[in-house]
Amino acid sequence: MSDESAYALLSADVTIHHQDRLALCFFSRYDSPMLRQVLAHPDDALKDPDCEVLKSDRTTTVGVISFDGRRFVFKRYNTKNTWHALRRALRRARAENCWNFAPRLTALGIATAPVVGWVQERIAGLKSRSWILCEHVAGPTCASVLSDDSEPAVCDEILEGITGILLQLRQNRLSHGDLKATNILLVHNRPVIVDLDAVQTHISAAACERAFKRDCSRWLKNWREQPEVKARAIKQLRKAGLVNGD
Incomplete structure (x- = not known):
C-alpha cells in the first residue's frame, strides 16, 4: 500500500466492497443503499436522465448526480483505445490519485472537493476504467x-x-x-x-x-x-x- 493510500485510510473509516469486476471504496460516513447502488453501477448513474453531464469525451465523462438529498460530482476516466488501456493498467488509477490526495490537501488547509468514494474496474485482472465521486462544490470557476x-x-x-x-x-x-x-x-x-x-x-x-x-x-x-x-x-x-x- 502506498503512503498516500495509508493516509487516506487513516483519515476516516473506509468501506471496501468487491462486486463482479468492480472494487468499491468509500468513506463509511456516506454509506447508504443509494451510494452503494451508484458505485456498484457507475455507468448507469452517468446515463441516468437526471444526471447533469458537464463533460463527455474520449478521456473523461463528468456528471452531477443527486441522491440522499445531496449533490455529487461523478467522474469516469475512460480508456481511449487498447494501447491506452494497457498503459493505464500498469499505473495508479487517476481516480485513486484523487482519493489519496484530497484528504491530504484538506489536512494541509488546502480546500478541495471532499471525496466520497471511488471505483476500480478490472478486466482479466488488469486495471481498466475508474470512477471518483466527490461532493458537489457550488461556485463559479x-x-x-x-x-x-x-x-x-x-x-x-x-x-x-x-x-x-x-x-x-x-x-x-x-x-x-x-x-x-x-x-x-x-x-x-x-x-x-x-x-x-x-x-x-x-x-x-x-x-x-x-x-x-x-x-x-x-x-x-x-x-x-x-x-x-x-x-x-x-x-x-x-x-x-x-x-x-x-
Whole structure:
C-alpha cells in the first residue's frame, strides 16, 4: 500500500466492497443503499436522465448526480483505445490519485472537493476504467470570475489565495499538475482546487522545483489574454517569494 493510500485510510473509516469486476471504496460516513447502488453501477448513474453531464469525451465523462438529498460530482476516466488501456493498467488509477490526495490537501488547509468514494474496474485482472465521486462544490470557476474588468481588490484577494495554495504545495513537495483556471472554483472568493488527477509527491527538492515551475507556468498561461490579471498574479507570486520575475 502506498503512503498516500495509508493516509487516506487513516483519515476516516473506509468501506471496501468487491462486486463482479468492480472494487468499491468509500468513506463509511456516506454509506447508504443509494451510494452503494451508484458505485456498484457507475455507468448507469452517468446515463441516468437526471444526471447533469458537464463533460463527455474520449478521456473523461463528468456528471452531477443527486441522491440522499445531496449533490455529487461523478467522474469516469475512460480508456481511449487498447494501447491506452494497457498503459493505464500498469499505473495508479487517476481516480485513486484523487482519493489519496484530497484528504491530504484538506489536512494541509488546502480546500478541495471532499471525496466520497471511488471505483476500480478490472478486466482479466488488469486495471481498466475508474470512477471518483466527490461532493458537489457550488461556485463559479476562477476562469469565469477573473478578468481585466474585475474589481482590483477582489482580483487581488482571489490571486492571493491561489498564491497561498501554490506556496503550501511547494513547501510540502507537492504539485497539482493541471492548474487550469477551470480547475479552481471560488466559494466566497476563496479558491477550491479540484481535479486532483495529476497531483504528485516529489521525493527530491529538484524534482519538486521543476514541477512547481510547471504549475506556475500553467497558472499564468490562463491569463494570456488578460494582461492585467497576469500582471497582478505575477505580483502576488513575487510578493510570496515564489518567482523573481515573469
